[in-house]
Amino acid sequence: MSPVLVTGSAGFIGNHVALALLREGVPVVGLDNLTPYYDVALKQARLDRLRSFPGFTEARIDLADRAAVAALFGTHRFTRVVHLAAQAGVRYSLDHPAAYVDSNLVGFANILEGCRAGAVGHLVYASTSSAYGASTAMPFSPHGGADHPMTLYAATKRANELMAHSYSHLFHIPVTGLRLFTVYGPWGRPDMALYKFAQAIMEGRPIEVYGEGRMRRDFTYIDDVVSAILALLDRTPTVDTAWDAAKPDPASSGVAPYRLYNVGSDRPVDLMRYVRLLEEKLGMTADIRLLPIQPGDVPATWADIDDLARDIGYAPATSVEEGVGRFVEWFRAYHAAQQPV
Template identity: 85%
Template sequence: MSPVLVTGSAGFIGNHVALALLRQGVPVVGLDNLTPYYDVALKEARLARLRAFPGFTEARIDLANREAVAALFGAHRFTRVVHLAAQAGVRYSLEHPAAYIDSNLVGFANLLEGCRAAATGHLVYASTSSVYGANTNMPFSPHAGADHPLTLYAATKRANELMAHSYSHLFRIPVTGVRLFTVYGPWGRPDMALFKFAEAIVQGRPIDVYGEGRMQRDFTYVDDVVTAILGLLDRPPVPDAAWSGDRPDPASSGVAPYRLYNVGSDRPVDLMRYVRLLEEKLGLTADIRLLPIQPGDVPATWADIDDLARDVGYAPATPVEVGVERFVDWFRTYQAGRQPA
């Protein structure tokens, strides 16, 4: 069985996807360069979960290194690729734009070139709900436009969608993009709300809640995201045979084996509800500072997941109450210095 390339294998979502594949007996090549955007020790701990499997091969490569990426594809001729590596974070992009250009644009172009050279049978890559930007018509639909991103991070991910479509059309590479909505859960990123809030609460520090606590997010548990990605990986898209040439559907094209899907929970949750659940599961009370919404943030997100439900039977199975409790269980174990599974 040929290996699946999973980029971002030391990252939050990439690590979960790689682990799920390995548990199914699928060999994985995990690409990551362990950038110090956040605690590298956490990334190493995630990688340790993968190294326990004989089917795992580590490739410590920077996607922006064109020669190294080309050599990796030349060595393995990947038939399936799951691309989850990126410079993440909306707010970080305000101060470090070059990191997003190098990783999200140059790195993605190198990945697409690798897929072209290897005639990859299916590329599944991560986009983001942030591409909806200034849109206010909810739930957000992949069939609507997404041409007004509000941050550089979102702009680079929208650019990825356009780059992927052009390669899919020109070189007949089946490509599926997934617009992820506020993913959370065990082994999460320390710069994301749940992890940041939990650390501050247990340390007795105040937490900053933006948007005066009135924001809503379509929080999506990481296991549900993995289910969606693996379901799509086995279903390469085909061109839309019904397309007439008039106003192609933004979600499906008409000339290329290309699709875009939302991956969310379809259950927007008030941010303060999220905080109260975290307090409940930790058994502690947060010192809350209500602050104005930050530049680039949007007041609410909500995913239309009808296409995903229809095409792969996607049904998010983890309510936020369960997801937050599972995160807290992991967080306490990890903070105590033990290595949870």
């Protein structure tokens, strides 16, 4: 069986996807350069979950290294690629734009080139709900516009969607893009709200809640995201024969085997409810500091997931109450294990 390339295998979502594939007996090549954007020890701990599988091969490569990425594709001859590596974070992009250009634009171009040269049969890649930007037409639909991104991060991911379509058209590479909505759960990123809030509460520090606590998010549990990715990986897109060039649908294409989906819960949650659930699961009270909305943030997100339901039977199974509870269980266990004996 040909291995699946999973980029970002030390990252939050990539690690879960790689683990799920390995448990199914699918060999995985995991690409990651362990960038120190956040605690590298957490990334190493994630990789330890994969290293026990004989079907796992680790590739310590920077996406922006064109020659190294090309050599990896030449060595393994992948038939399927799940591209989840990227420079993440909305706020970080305000001060570190070069990191997003290198990873999200140059790096993605290198992945596309690898897929072209290797005649890859299906590329599934991560985009973001941030692509909807200034739009307030909720629930956000992949059939609507996403042409007013609010941050460089969002702009790079929207650019990825356009780059993927052009390569799909020119070189007949089947591509599936995923606009992911606020993914959370065990092994999550320390720069995201749930982890930051939990750590601050446990340490007796105040938590900063932006948007005066009035923001809403379509929080999506990691297991639901992984199930969608694996199902879509097995569903190779084709040219949409019903596509109308006079009224072009951005979620499909009449000139390329291309699809674009939202991956969310379709159940937006008030941010303050999220905080109260975290307090409940931790059994502690947060010292809350309400702050104005930050540049680049949007007041609310809400995913239209009808296409996923139709095409793969997607039905998010994890409530936010259950998901936050599972995160807290993992958080306590992980940090207890990090304490010196």
